[in-house]
Amino acid sequence: MTEFDPERLLRALVEHEVDFYVVGAVAAWLQGSPAVTLDLDVMPRRDLDNADRLAAALNSLDARPLGGEARVELEGADFLGWQMQRFDTDAGPLDIVPEAAAIGGFEEVATVALSLGDLSVRAITIDAVIASKEELGRPKDIAALPALYAAREALRQRRESMGET
Numbered sequence: 001m002t003e004f005d006p007e008r009l010l011r012a013l014v015e016h017e018v019d020f021y022v023v024g025a026v027a028a029w030l031q032g033s034p035a036v037t038l039d040l041d042v043m044p045r046r047d048l049d050n051a052d053r054l055a056a057a058l059n060s061l062d063a064r065p066l067g068g069e070a071r072v073e074l075e076g077a078d079f080l081g082w083q084m085q086r087f088d089t090d091a092g093p094l095d096i097v098p099e100a101a102a103i104g105g106f107e108e109v110a111t112v113a114l115s116l117g118d119l120s121v122r123a124i125t126i127d128a129v130i131a132s133k134e135e136l137g138r139p140k141d142i143a144a145l146p147a148l149y150a151a152r153e154a155l156r157q158r159r160e161s162m163g164e165t
Contacts, residue, residue: 004092009040009061010119012091016057019045020122021111023097023132025144027123030114033151035144039086039093043124044079045106046098052076054096061089102135103128126152 006026013020022030025037044054055074062071066086079085082098099105103124111122124132130148133141 002088002090002092004038004040006040006092007116007119008091009089009094010116010121012057012061013042013054014119014121016053016060018053018057019050019106020054021106021109022114022121022123023100023109024095024129028126028129028144028148028151030116030121030123031112031126031129031151032154033126033129033147035147039095041095041097043097043100043106043109046082048076048080050076051079054079058087058089058094061091061094063087063089063094066093100124100128100132102131126155 010022020042021027022040023043024041025033025035026040028035029037044050052075055076055078058074063074064071064087066088068088079096084098085096087094087096100109103109110125110128112125114121114123126148130145130152133144133148
């Protein structure tokens, strides 16, 4: 298994001008949750031009289907069914999540602009992460909720102390 490098994964997507939002545990982590994960989940905008850019970004990371050994040469058309797809890359696992439980797809989700070093990305809000985890209800999602609730409260308190609402 390749070492997980979320910054490298995000950088490849940004450099290839993919329109996407970070979702899942990395979205929560970027907002202060102590969540630990070994993969990056992203929600791309669903159109052909963006699919082409997504394929180019994954090709630059030597993507292969999760569990597969052979690198695949992806094309935008490989994403047009917009189903969840999982890849291993040279920077770790990457999941393409066109739609998330309880919060919808790219056009419906609430997002926030965040930074990871010199990288600017958009991620779904901590409230959206919580709503999705609550809706999914899997044991791993339920186990993550207390830390997510605490992170949401810490964000609220920080906003209040800075005079934001």
